[in-house]
Amino acid sequence: MTIKPRKSEANEPFSFIFVNAEGKTIIKSENYAQKASAKNGIESVKKNCQEDSRYELKESSNGKQFFNIKSTNGQIVGTSALFSDVIERNAAIAELKANSETADIIEE
Template identity: 35%
Template structure:
């Protein structure tokens, strides 16, 4: 599921949630609803390609990933993971597009 969020600076963001409801990907900020919708389309397109995932180990050894577009623009960032297996399972979920792409429109 993609959940849309409008913050007080009038920027739009979305969270992609797994079937059980936890956030697996947070978007960058978009200044228009159109760009926001293009971001979701970009997730659908780029998430299927393993080379679009940047796997990162933070200085404190926590793990996370970024999803990037073909022009290397950041689309979204994952939550923090403590195990490579869990991180890779979340990437597989994003890749499979098994999440619901419905949007809330109650802002």
């Protein structure tokens, strides 16, 4: 798993994604005004994704499955990609828990 900080031309240009070994995005962050805030977001995801109580399991309007990771104050710090079913979503959660703490940050 790798973590890729990103920068765009938006008003709040900093964000990040967690990508699995196959290159699929597992979660993405909100946008941040400052790079330091995005780095704090990465650490928050690493910490909070280890606890089941921090996951909000959801279904999109088209029936796809996804999840949010929330911090201790209830703020969403990461939103997953859409998955075809609960089994695929749960596998992504397990992969995130197993690999996020040792994931390399790849600056592009």
